[in-house]
Amino acid sequence: xxxxxxxxxxxxxxVQIQAEDFDxxxxxxxxxxxxxxGGVASFTGLCRDEGxxxxxxxxxHYPGMAEAQISQICHEAFDxxxxxxxxxxxxYGKIAPGENIVLVIAASTHRQAAFDGANFVMxxxxxxxxxxxxxxxxxxxxxxxxxAKDKDDAAKDKWR
Amino acid sequence: xxxxxxxAWVRERIGKSQEEIELPExxxxxxxxxxxxxxxxxxxxxxxTEPQVIRAALDKTHVLHDEAIGNANExxxxxxxxxx
Numbered sequence: 001x002x003x004x005x006x007x008x009x010x011x012x013x014x015v016q017i018q019a020e021d022f023d024x025x026x027x028x029x030x031x032x033x034x035x036x037x038g039g040v041a042s043f044t045g046l047c048r049d050e051g052x053x054x055x056x057x058x059x060x061h062y063p064g065m066a067e068a069q070i071s072q073i074c075h076e077a078f079d080x081x082x083x084x085x086x087x088x089x090x091x092y093g094k095i096a097p098g099e100n101i102v103l104v105i106a107a108s109t110h111r112q113a114a115f116d117g118a119n120f121v122m123x124x125x126x127x128x129x130x131x132x133x134x135x136x137x138x139x140x141x142x143x144x145x146x147x148a149k150d151k152d153d154a155a156k157d158k159w160r
Numbered sequence: 161x162x163x164x165x166x167x168a169w170v171r172e173r174i175g176k177s178q179e180e181i182e183l184p185e186x187x188x189x190x191x192x193x194x195x196x197x198x199x200x201x202x203x204x205x206x207x208x209t210e211p212q213v214i215r216a217a218l219d220k221t222h223v224l225h226d227e228a229i230g231n232a233n234e235x236x237x238x239x240x241x242x243x244x
Contacts, residue, residue, distance in 0.1 A: 045244055059243070060168055062236060065220035066243075090243060102244050122244060128222070130236075131243025132168035145169045148240030 008034070012085040013078055015071045017061060019093040022103050027087050031107040035084035041114035042105040043122055049097035055138045057146075059092045059101065062130035066090065073124040077106065080120065081113040088121055090131065120159055126152045162229070166207070167238035170214065173207035183229065190216045191225040193235065207237070215240060 012034040016022075028040055047057050070088050078086055089103040102125070106117030127148070135143030165178045187193050194211050197204040208214060216223055217236040229235065 061243075062165070062167055062217070062220070062238065065217060065236070068220055126244040127241060129243045130167065130217075130238060130241055132239060133242045134168070145239065146242045148242050152244075 009075075009078065012083075013071065013074045014085075014087040014089075015067055015074055016087075016089040017063070017066050017070070018089065018091060021091070021100055022089045024103065024105075027089070027103065027105055031085040031087055031105055033085075034107070036109065037084050037107045038109045039111040039114040040105060040107045041111070041118045042103065043118050044100055045102040045122075047095045047097050047099050047101055050135075053137055054097055054135055054143070055140075056094045056096050056136040057101070058094050058134045058136060060132045060134065061090070061092045065130050066092075069129045070121075070125060073121050073128065076124075077117045077120045081106070081108065081117040083108050083113060083117045086117060086121070088125065090125070090129065092131070094136070123152075123155045123159065127156050162232065163234045165234060165236045167236065169239055170207045170237050174203045188228055189225065190218075190223060190227050190229065190235070193229065194225070194237075213240060214238070 024042060031040060070090060074086050074088050077083060083106050085107045087105045091101055095101055104118045104121045106114045108114040108117065133146040135146065137143045161180045162183055163178060163180050166174050171177050184196060187196050194208050198208050215238050216225060218227065218232040219234050
């Protein structure tokens with residue numbers, strides 16, 4: 001089979017929206033098959049308990065648009081930082097404190113591109129991917145929807 | 161008919177996650193549609209109290225409120241996103 005550059009890129013960019021947890025080591029191994037990799041940078045976002053108050057965060061998403069937005073962000077990062085491969089996994093549903101919410105891993109020839117690629121994807125994912133968090137409190141009540149933060153917009157703007 | 165979908169507190173205030181409606185002839189843009197929905201009942205009015213904070217998508221692509229709806233099949237309304 002004749003594998004074009006576009007095919008290679010589509011394979012090297014992995015985006016998953018899932019309820020299940022993910023495994024960092026197997027995800028890093030997946031990225032290593034795409035080239036002569038010198039560095040891998042990963043970011044894992046976890047659910048906090050907010051000073052012991054939260055029993056869980058419930059993550060709602062817009063199916064279809066969530067995949068499309070994160071995929072678009074990953075394609076931009078892939079081109080901008082000349083990455084070899086990149087994976088982004090975002091979970092939805094009820095997630096307890098200490099559990100994983102999001103994973104971004106970027107692989108490149110040299111370390112700076114891997115750091116920058118993962119950082120870029122997280123900054124854009126926070127403000128552009130259609131996910132919303134609702135707090136569930138330990139006393140059994142349903143808390144507030146988490147508000148969007150101005151500092152997240154500022155973090156995204158630094159790449160312009 | 162066009163499909164409307166709602167998420168997070170927009171969904172909760174309106175009281176449904178999706179519906180199909182016939183667009184009135186005078187509804188051209190997203191802003192027109194928001195104004196129209198607010199006339200339906202208090203739930204919609206509560207969801208769109210501060211229309212400037214509401215994000216919209218046409219067929220799963222972000223758009224501004226002055227965007228024409230055109231032939232879109234699905235229009236989404238939701239609060240600012242808080243993923244990651």
